[in-house]
Amino acid sequence: MALPINIHTHRTSATETTIRTVGIHPYDAASATQAMLAKVEQDATEADAIGEIGLDFACDAPREKQMEVFCAQLGIAERLQKPVVLHCVRSFEPIMEALGRVNVPAVIFHGFIGSPEQAARAVERGYFLSFGERTQRSPKSVEALRSITLDRIFVETDESTMAIEQIYTEIAQLIGITAMELMCRTRENFERIFRTK
Secondary structure (H helix, E strand, O other): OOOOEOOOEOOOOOOOEOOOEEOOOHHHHHHOOHHHHHHHHHHHOOOOEEEEEEEEOOOOOOHHHHHHHHHHHHHHHHHHOOOEEEEEEOOHHHHHHHHOOOOOOOEEEOOOOOOHHHHHHHHHOOOEEEEOHHHHHOHHHHHHHHHOOHHHEEEOOEOOOOOHHHHHHHHHHHHOOOHHHHHHHHHHHHHHHHOOO
16 A cells, blocks of 8 residues: 655655755845855755745744745756645735746645635645644644545644544545545545645
């Protein structure tokens, strides 16, 4: 049986399939240099995706600098035709605007904590949403999860110590399917993005 997909994790395990990403997190945007961006581009040739990149308007890094670094990395993703894994905190509108200016193969909003309306807008553009342990803490995120089709869903642990299988079980219960069905559907989504070459 195929291993479960964990689309974004800080604790890689031999019992799951994940992706290799490179990128400058918005927390680190203030200290980002052109040399660091050049290194991202160099390393990206061997990576599966550019990430975790994006905007976090709840952190201390200056917003203008975050946007500059984010857009530079979107440019790298577009040039190399790499998917992007996004960090989005209180910045959905500017992220959507920036994404609208580039053509990348796939967009994954990791740890999606947003409204059903935001989920619908992202899915309408063909983007993917990833859900994890924090999903159950937000009624609007549960509603968003239930509002989208399975061909746009991923599951992740992020920084959680919970096993990915347990998170699959919890997310599956929220949408009324089995964990096995959810694993199969996320595997299909994964194959569509990362196994097309």
